[in-house]
Amino acid sequence: MYRVILFSFVAAIGILHLGACVVGETEQSNAPIETQTGTIIDSDSSKEKALGLIFGMPQIDDRLDVNAGDMEDWRYIIVPEAGQMSISINIDTPGTIQGGWSIYDYNERTLITESFNPNQSFYQLKSVPVEKGIYYFKTYAVSGKSIYTIGTQYTANPTQPVIAEIEEPEVEEPVASPRRPRKTTRTPAKTESRPTPPPKAGAKTVKGFISIITPQTDGSAKITIRNAGTKFGVNTGDVGYIENGGLKIETTDCRATSCIAIIPERANPKALKENSNVIFTIK
Numbered sequence: 624m625y626r627v628i629l630f631s632f633v634a635a636i637g638i639l640h641l642g643a644c645v646v647g648e649t650e651q652s653n654a655p656i657e658t659q660t661g662t663i664i665d666s667d668s669s670k671e672k673a674l675g676l677i678f679g680m681p682q683i684d685d686r687l688d689v690n691a692g693d694m695e696d697w698r699y700i701i702v703p704e705a706g707q708m709s710i711s712i713n714i715d716t717p718g719t720i721q722g723g724w725s726i727y728d729y730n731e732r733t734l735i736t737e738s739f740n741p742n743q744s745f746y747q748l749k750s751v752p753v754e755k756g757i758y759y760f761k762t763y764a765v766s767g768k769s770i771y772t773i774g775t776q777y778t779a780n781p782t783q784p785v786i787a788e789i790e791e792p793e794v795e796e797p798v799a800s801p802r803r804p805r806k807t808t809r810t811p812a813k814t815e816s817r818p819t820p821p822p823k824a825g826a827k828t829v830k831g832f833i834s835i836i837t838p839q840t841d842g843s844a845k846i847t848i849r850n851a852g853t854k855f856g857v858n859t860g861d862v863g864y865i866e867n868g869g870l871k872i873e874t875t876d877c878r879a880t881s882c883i884a885i886i887p888e889r890a891n892p893k894a895l896k897e898n899s900n901v902i903f904t905i906k
Contacts, residue, residue: 670759673697682711682774687720687764694765698773700758702729705880706779710760711747714739715770722764729756750778752834752849754880780850780880829855829903831863831882836895842888846872848901852880856905866900 667674676683676698685696702708712724723738726748735748762771831851838844851857851874859877864870870890874882886892 667696667698668693669695670697670699670761673699673759676700676760676773676775678775678777680774682772684770684772685762686768686770687722687762688768689764689766690768693768695761695763698760700760700775702753702755702758702777704779705752705754706777707750708753708758709747709749709751709776711745711774712762713746713772714744715772717741717744717769720764720767720769722762722767724760724762727759727761729754729758731759734758752847752881753777754878827856827905829857829905830866831855831857831901831903833895833897833899833901834881836892836897838892839885842892844886844892844895846884846886846892846895848872848874848882848884850880851882851901851903852878854879857882857903861903861905863901863903865895866902868899870895872901 666672674697678700687693687696700708700710710726714720717739718741720739721741723736724746725736726734728734734751737746760773760775762773829851831848833846834849835847836844837846848863851863857863857874857877859874859882861874861877861882863872863874865872870886872884872886874884876883886895
């Protein structure tokens with residue numbers, strides 16, 4: 624009789640726990656449950672079963688235990704708009720577990736992956752630019768066990784002012800005078816060298832900035848330019864220039880608030896710096 628009551632109680636807990644995954648609640652402890660038949664229930668063991676990790680909520684305690692069958696924990700993070708995201712993880716006993724953690728973006732690309740160090744308990748991904756979408760955070764273990772704590776923060780990008788295009792008024796050509804004009808000698812104006820071409824009449828300028836520089840195996844570098852996507856009028860194939868540097872940059876892929884560009888090795892991509900401004904002149 625006692626075994627029947629115990630089995631019913633464990634089953635009820637498992638159903639409530641799996642239901643929490645649907646509404647995205649953040650459980651304070653998510654240990655695997657072993658049923659009476661020996662089956663392991665681990666509700667966040669895959670991306671499809673990921674639980675929610677909500678911005679601004681208190682940090683969450685969870686655990687990994689290889690011997691108990693709990694080898695992966697998944698969390699999904701909903702980013703409402705483009706902004707900056709930070710994630711932290713603290714391992715209670717780093718010397719008793721081997722594994723690591725990874726973060727994936729909305730296109731399932733790996734943003735970062737890092738292995739646990741037995742002499743390090745705290746890890747942080749700080750102020751990474753993110754677009755609107757669903758991101759995934761995974762912790763995993765290949766041996767051992769430990770309790771850990773995770774938390775996340777988010778800051779939206781400031782609202783960008785709308786840049787209005789100003790059309791220059793048409794200037795009528797002066798009527799030639801019938802009188803003979805006087806001969807005058809004018810001193811030609813000195814031309815100042817500029818690092819970037821001046822904007823043309825009726826054009827607008829958009830100032831983005833380099834947020835990520837990723838070296839490539841062929842010596843080139845892929846850069847991500849924020850605040851310079853289609854929302855601001857910058858499209859794939861548009862050309863910009865590094866402010867005060869003059870390096871020409873041609874975009875290869877533009878989204879709503881960001882663009883990608885490839886800097887060839889001959890252009891010395893190692894001289895690029897993050898947060899450098901990129902100026903685009905839009906017709």
